[in-house]
Amino acid sequence: MNKILCDSHCHLNDPAFADIYDGVLRETEESAVGLVVNIGFDLENSALAVRQAAETDWIYATVAIHPTECYGYGPEALDEIRRLAASPKVVAIGEIGLDYHYDDTDKEKQEYWYRAQIRLAVELGMPICIHDRDAHDDCLRILKEEGVLRAGKEPRIPVLFHCFSGSPEFARQLVKLGVYISAAGPATYKNSKKVPEVVKEVPDDRLLIETDAPFLTPAPFRGQFPNTPKMVEYTCRKIAELKGLSYEETAALTYANAKRFYRIP
Numbered sequence: 001m002n003k004i005l006c007d008s009h010c011h012l013n014d015p016a017f018a019d020i021y022d023g024v025l026r027e028t029e030e031s032a033v034g035l036v037v038n039i040g041f042d043l044e045n046s047a048l049a050v051r052q053a054a055e056t057d058w059i060y061a062t063v064a065i066h067p068t069e070c071y072g073y074g075p076e077a078l079d080e081i082r083r084l085a086a087s088p089k090v091v092a093i094g095e096i097g098l099d100y101h102y103d104d105t106d107k108e109k110q111e112y113w114y115r116a117q118i119r120l121a122v123e124l125g126m127p128i129c130i131h132d133r134d135a136h137d138d139c140l141r142i143l144k145e146e147g148v149l150r151a152g153k154e155p156r157i158p159v160l161f162h163c164f165s166g167s168p169e170f171a172r173q174l175v176k177l178g179v180y181i182s183a184a185g186p187a188t189y190k191n192s193k194k195v196p197e198v199v200k201e202v203p204d205d206r207l208l209i210e211t212d213a214p215f216l217t218p219a220p221f222r223g224q225f226p227n228t229p230k231m232v233e234y235t236c237r238k239i240a241e242l243k244g245l246s247y248e249e250t251a252a253l254t255y256a257n258a259k260r261f262y263r264i265p
């Protein structure tokens, strides 16, 4: 199998994979996926992502506390993220950000962790993966306030908005500031109206693809759980169709973009 695809954001560290992990590794090895970035979302599974990356050569890891997972942590948890970030094959701080989707949202606490981890990434000179759900304006404003995104200049550190859910206008704004944008399974859903427009706004050298597995299984398998890295193929095919490129061209450019963003050799 030609290894032409990169799943730039998934959670092999999620409890959904605990009992089937070896099978998912085997299935990925038999697929076209040659590179997987395993994204941390709390302290425990960031440490697991690091261990999984150490065991398997085509897995890389990121470490962070996700906005909806931040409520139980005190400031000392940042030292643990800093320690984990120094491990081999950790390529970014993420996913970090803001998620205003749920009723129990504590915006202040989320903002505290978003800023603290942005500052850590700047201190370490590492890329950041942003999780932005129903919080587009605040996610962007804080990146500007922290001096990461600067009009007319390159970002201070590489910035990626994963599973992009904003408008074409928001995408245009981000691209102008040098941000990378990643499309996930929702790009393949029939009711997704914004994504085709967004994909047109994002230049070929700024676009990544991902599964966000175990969630967001792409069509025609929408609703199947868990989603797995090999399913990134279906998002790639959809992006190819939207961009008027071949599947192979789209695979190659999104693979190259992921390696450039994460600085994977």
Ligand SMILES: [Zn+2]
Pocket: 095, 130, 131, 132, 162, 163
């Ligand atoms: Zn996310």
Ligand SMILES: [Zn+2]
Pocket: 009, 010, 011, 039, 095, 212
């Ligand atoms: Zn995720």
